[in-house]
Amino acid sequence: MSKQARTAITPTRAENFPEWYQQVIKAADMAENAPVRGCMIIKPYGYALWEEMQRVFDRRIKEQGVQNAYFPLLIPMEFMNREAAHVDGFAKECAVVTHHRLETGPDGNLIPAPTSRLEEPYIIRPTSEMIIGDAMARWVQSYRDLPLKLNQWCNVMRWEMRTRMFLRTSEFLWQEGHNAFASAEEARADSLKMLDEYVKFCEDTLALASVAGTKTEDEKFPGAVETYTFEMMMQDGKALQSGTSHYLGQNFAKSIGIKFQDKDGQEQYAHTTSWGISTRLIGALIMSHADDDGMIMPPRVAPQQVVILPVLKDDAESAAIMTYCEELAKALKAKGLRVRLDDRDMRTTDKMWDAVKKGIPVRVEVGQREKEEGQITFIRRDIGRDSKKTIERSAFIGEIDGVLDDIHEAMLARSKAFCQENIFTFGTAGEVEEFFAAGKIGFVKVPAALLGEEKLATVMGAHSLSARCLPFSDEGQSVLIGKSY
Amino acid sequence: MSKQARTAITPTRAENFPEWYQQVIKAADMAENAPVRGCMIIKPYGYALWEEMQRVFDRRIKEQGVQNAYFPLLIPMEFMNREAAHVDGFAKECAVVTHHRLETGPDGNLIPAPTSRLEEPYIIRPTSEMIIGDAMARWVQSYRDLPLKLNQWCNVMRWEMRTRMFLRTSEFLWQEGHNAFASAEEARADSLKMLDEYVKFCEDTLALASVAGTKTEDEKFPGAVETYTFEMMMQDGKALQSGTSHYLGQNFAKSIGIKFQDKDGQEQYAHTTSWGISTRLIGALIMSHADDDGMIMPPRVAPQQVVILPVLKDDAESAAIMTYCEELAKALKAKGLRVRLDDRDMRTTDKMWDAVKKGIPVRVEVGQREKEEGQITFIRRDIGRDSKKTIERSAFIGEIDGVLDDIHEAMLARSKAFCQENIFTFGTAGEVEEFFAAGKIGFVKVPAALLGEEKLATVMGAHSLSARCLPFSDEGQSVLIGKSY
Numbered sequence: 001m002s003k004q005a006r007t008a009i010t011p012t013r014a015e016n017f018p019e020w021y022q023q024v025i026k027a028a029d030m031a032e033n034a035p036v037r038g039c040m041i042i043k044p045y046g047y048a049l050w051e052e053m054q055r056v057f058d059r060r061i062k063e064q065g066v067q068n069a070y071f072p073l074l075i076p077m078e079f080m081n082r083e084a085a086h087v088d089g090f091a092k093e094c095a096v097v098t099h100h101r102l103e104t105g106p107d108g109n110l111i112p113a114p115t116s117r118l119e120e121p122y123i124i125r126p127t128s129e130m131i132i133g134d135a136m137a138r139w140v141q142s143y144r145d146l147p148l149k150l151n152q153w154c155n156v157m158r159w160e161m162r163t164r165m166f167l168r169t170s171e172f173l174w175q176e177g178h179n180a181f182a183s184a185e186e187a188r189a190d191s192l193k194m195l196d197e198y199v200k201f202c203e204d205t206l207a208l209a210s211v212a213g214t215k216t217e218d219e220k221f222p223g224a225v226e227t228y229t230f231e232m233m234m235q236d237g238k239a240l241q242s243g244t245s246h247y248l249g250q251n252f253a254k255s256i257g258i259k260f261q262d263k264d265g266q267e268q269y270a271h272t273t274s275w276g277i278s279t280r281l282i283g284a285l286i287m288s289h290a291d292d293d294g295m296i297m298p299p300r301v302a303p304q305q306v307v308i309l310p311v312l313k314d315d316a317e318s319a320a321i322m323t324y325c326e327e328l329a330k331a332l333k334a335k336g337l338r339v340r341l342d343d344r345d346m347r348t349t350d351k352m353w354d355a356v357k358k359g360i361p362v363r364v365e366v367g368q369r370e371k372e373e374g375q376i377t378f379i380r381r382d383i384g385r386d387s388k389k390t391i392e393r394s395a396f397i398g399e400i401d402g403v404l405d406d407i408h409e410a411m412l413a414r415s416k417a418f419c420q421e422n423i424f425t426f427g428t429a430g431e432v433e434e435f436f437a438a439g440k441i442g443f444v445k446v447p448a449a450l451l452g453e454e455k456l457a458t459v460m461g462a463h464s465l466s467a468r469c470l471p472f473s474d475e476g477q478s479v480l481i482g483k484s485y
Numbered sequence: 486m487s488k489q490a491r492t493a494i495t496p497t498r499a500e501n502f503p504e505w506y507q508q509v510i511k512a513a514d515m516a517e518n519a520p521v522r523g524c525m526i527i528k529p530y531g532y533a534l535w536e537e538m539q540r541v542f543d544r545r546i547k548e549q550g551v552q553n554a555y556f557p558l559l560i561p562m563e564f565m566n567r568e569a570a571h572v573d574g575f576a577k578e579c580a581v582v583t584h585h586r587l588e589t590g591p592d593g594n595l596i597p598a599p600t601s602r603l604e605e606p607y608i609i610r611p612t613s614e615m616i617i618g619d620a621m622a623r624w625v626q627s628y629r630d631l632p633l634k635l636n637q638w639c640n641v642m643r644w645e646m647r648t649r650m651f652l653r654t655s656e657f658l659w660q661e662g663h664n665a666f667a668s669a670e671e672a673r674a675d676s677l678k679m680l681d682e683y684v685k686f687c688e689d690t691l692a693l694a695s696v697a698g699t700k701t702e703d704e705k706f707p708g709a710v711e712t713y714t715f716e717m718m719m720q721d722g723k724a725l726q727s728g729t730s731h732y733l734g735q736n737f738a739k740s741i742g743i744k745f746q747d748k749d750g751q752e753q754y755a756h757t758t759s760w761g762i763s764t765r766l767i768g769a770l771i772m773s774h775a776d777d778d779g780m781i782m783p784p785r786v787a788p789q790q791v792v793i794l795p796v797l798k799d800d801a802e803s804a805a806i807m808t809y810c811e812e813l814a815k816a817l818k819a820k821g822l823r824v825r826l827d828d829r830d831m832r833t834t835d836k837m838w839d840a841v842k843k844g845i846p847v848r849v850e851v852g853q854r855e856k857e858e859g860q861i862t863f864i865r866r867d868i869g870r871d872s873k874k875t876i877e878r879s880a881f882i883g884e885i886d887g888v889l890d891d892i893h894e895a896m897l898a899r900s901k902a903f904c905q906e907n908i909f910t911f912g913t914a915g916e917v918e919e920f921f922a923a924g925k926i927g928f929v930k931v932p933a934a935l936l937g938e939e940k941l942a943t944v945m946g947a948h949s950l951s952a953r954c955l956p957f958s959d960e961g962q963s964v965l966i967g968k969s970y
Contacts, residue, residue, distance in 0.1 A: 040557075041620055044635070072524040094586070096585065101644065122580070124609070131521075155639070
């Protein structure tokens with residue numbers, strides 16, 4: 001066996017991180033590039049992960065009083081003209097619909113029918129801020145209609161030039177929340193609350209640590225009073241902006257006309273927020289948790305939490321081993337677990353590697369001996385061979401929830417440790433320069449006051465660094481800087 | 486009180502069915518027309534219904550081994566040229582994307598940037614048949630890869646000229662399933678199976694009866710070997726095609742290239758099916774169940790299954806009544822029910838009518854007397870005042886599941902009876918003529934052999950009738966005819 005073959009994924013993270021990322025996605029069968037420029041196909045295994053993420057987060061936001069709705073895909077151009085700040089914020093790179101019919105052209109191929117040209121073109125939503133705001137302006141009349149918390153799970157499109165699966169694609173899936181309040185205090189508090197929901201969701205469900213904070217003036221969303229963000233550190237030390245929550249003050253309400261009568265009968269503009277996370281989080285999951293053998297799924301959203309591999313040798317015993325595995329699968333499913341019994345007609349080794357590359361948290365192997373002894377052997381994906389244990393089948397059924405929780409905690413602890421250990425606090429731009437010039441990876445933290453200095457700006461420019469946020473933990477006194485996706 | 490005010494909805498069904506339909510939607514706050522041609526906004530109450538429908542049906546199809554995935558919104562024009570039969574099947578009326586950037590035009594407004602014109606335009610998916618088929622052609626290599634059952638929940642767009650909320654809008658939400666098999670037998674059986682899933686879902690979950698059958702040659706989907714359909718009868722006697730399942734034979738696999746090596750190593754084309762239902766079903770729900778007082782939600786998908794109205798008069802007792810109601814809400818929620826405690830600062834009568842118009846299956850009223858006696862009063866929406874009952878609160882908590890089941894059964898029985906009682910069996914085209922000329926409503930059933938006769942064609946043309954299906958129950962010997970949406 002050659003040296004390269006020791007890991008399931010080629011190249012390794014150390015050899016070529018971006019290529020390793022693509023290969024992990026391919027090996028786990030999560031997605032592939034589509035025959036549409038800059039777009040991807042989310043394959044069943046990747047989509048099942050997104051469904052689990054949606055399921056958990058959707059429940060969380062409904063507990064916050066958020067209501068889901070659905071707004072049109074197409075945005076009239078008039079809306080774009082109305083909201084200049086937003087048009088600047090969302091790139092003008094967007095898909096424009098100009099015709100509404102096809103007809104057969106001179107060469108026999110279909111063309112947009114010239115007679116179907118639209119008087120006013122539409123764009124495919126890059127966000128629904130404006131069309132939702134327009135509806136809110138109709139729906140909100142009195143203080144009694146507030147707060148109004150709307151969310152939609154949908155596809156959006158931004159014509160991206162350099163795309164990478166999950167991280168940046170022209171079309172992606174997301175949730176966009178748009179909330180309106182009667183007072184500035186409520187709106188700001190809610191904006192912070194939704195960011196906190198994201199941070200907690202990532203920790204509690206995805207086992208991902210992050211640094212939460214406020215965007216600097218330069219980096220905030222145009223039109224927002226404040227943009228709150230949570231930034232994750234990928235294994236290559238780069239930052240991934242994983243989601244944002246904008247406190248828009250009355251800026252947006254004024255431009256789109258969200259007004260209400262307050263308790264005293266006075267007309268007021270509402271105070272609004274918007275907040276979103278997307279399939280980009282799947283990219284964060286991969287670049288944070290996966291290793292040189294492929295994906296490692298956090299147990300609480302893993303499409304399959306346990307995979308059972310029957311190890312069949314002797315035909316005479318195969319049926320009995322299969323029955324034994326089926327009983328196990330049934331018992332685990334009865335506990336509400338997502339279980340796969342891999343009964344495909346393939347070599348056990350291939351199935352084993354498939355489970356490893358897909359990152360299924362717990363792999364169970366059942367052979368002749370296990371069956372006879374009423375036992376099972378299991379291996380944790382996050383640890384590997386060293387976690388191999390043979391225990392009673394009934395004990396495993398009783399303990400599996402605990403095992404999955406342990407895996408979650410271990411993954412989260414690793415994520416936190418990696419992030420904490422790779423944030424370096426410096427006092428001068430010179431130290432920042434020295435750090436990145438030496439090829440070190442991670443984030444640096446410097447006093448926020450340095451942001452105005454030319455020296456720091458020069459260093460940041462030279463090393464393609466950006467200000468990620470002013471971390472809440474330092475109360476705005478420091479700024480976190482890093483390379484980013 | 487004027488005569489017109491006796492019903493919550495004006496006009497009534499008898500007065501103006503199409504306008505009544507719009508008013509029911511408005512009164513229940515389910516949807517509204519969007520500021521985008523032919524599109525709608527699905528408001529929170531309408532969207533919550535769709536989410537419940539999705540939740541139930543998604544579970545059903547996953548039990549059938551169907552996997553969800555996500556494919557791009559945009560379809561390259563090349564695909565349209567490749568699949569002539571499909572382009573004919575799906576209207577050429579579709580949204581065409583021709584540019585990918587906006588820029589400021591001469592008058593200061595945004596225009597599609599001429600330099601961003603796409604060499605090859607894209608269309609917004611009217612269906613994903615082709616792009617999913619193209620992926621299947623890559624993913625299917627061997628008989629081991631079959632069956633492959635893929636589904637996606639998504640938005641699609643067809644540029645409709647005459648639109649009506651839920652029934653026909655330019656953009657709508659749906660699920661589209663695309664399955665591939667190694668044999669014709671499996672594919673045909675699965676196509677029938679998915680139709681049966683639809684019929685059962687509608688009966689078991691939406692309390693909607695339908696007539697299932699095969700489309701005639703003229704009405705089937707171009708490119709399909711057979712199109713299976715289920716047709717519902719609305720309260721005005723018109724038919725609504727509620728969903729279809731197509732058995733495509735090898736036609737589609739041949740044009741898009743879905744091939745596999747069979748067990749003998751021979752290359753074969755796959756046998757495929759496709760099947761879909763959409764937000765149109767919400768239109769069916771309304772036009773089947775609602776009455777002159779508004780919506781009646783089938784309990785199993787009702788966004789709110791029980792609404793609790795505190796009847797507050799004396800301030801001194803209000804707090805105690807509210808606590809009593811909160812305890813009730815908590816107990817019902819603990820049973821897994823969707824419950825609304827309507828504590829809005831509004832007149833009780835207004836809240837009562839709001840609950841009626843929204844069609845919440847069970848309305849609970851709690852006043853001073855109920856609280857003191859440890860009782861509640863409840864009213865079934867499907868029956869109204871005559872169902873009013875005052876019982877012990879604990880008894881209600883124990884019996885509510887049964888009450889909701891009873892409502893479901895009663896609604897389904899009514900739906901079935903209405904459909905059955907309004908299907909008339911005739912032997913000649915003359916009888917059909919007589920029936921519709923007299924202004925009667927419903928479906929007529931005639932021997933399938935009459936379909937070829939000119940007389941029947943003339944009658945159908947004169948009365949805007951269409952062949953809905955050859956019902957399975959008559960084994961292809963009869964044809965069901967009606968007016969349709």
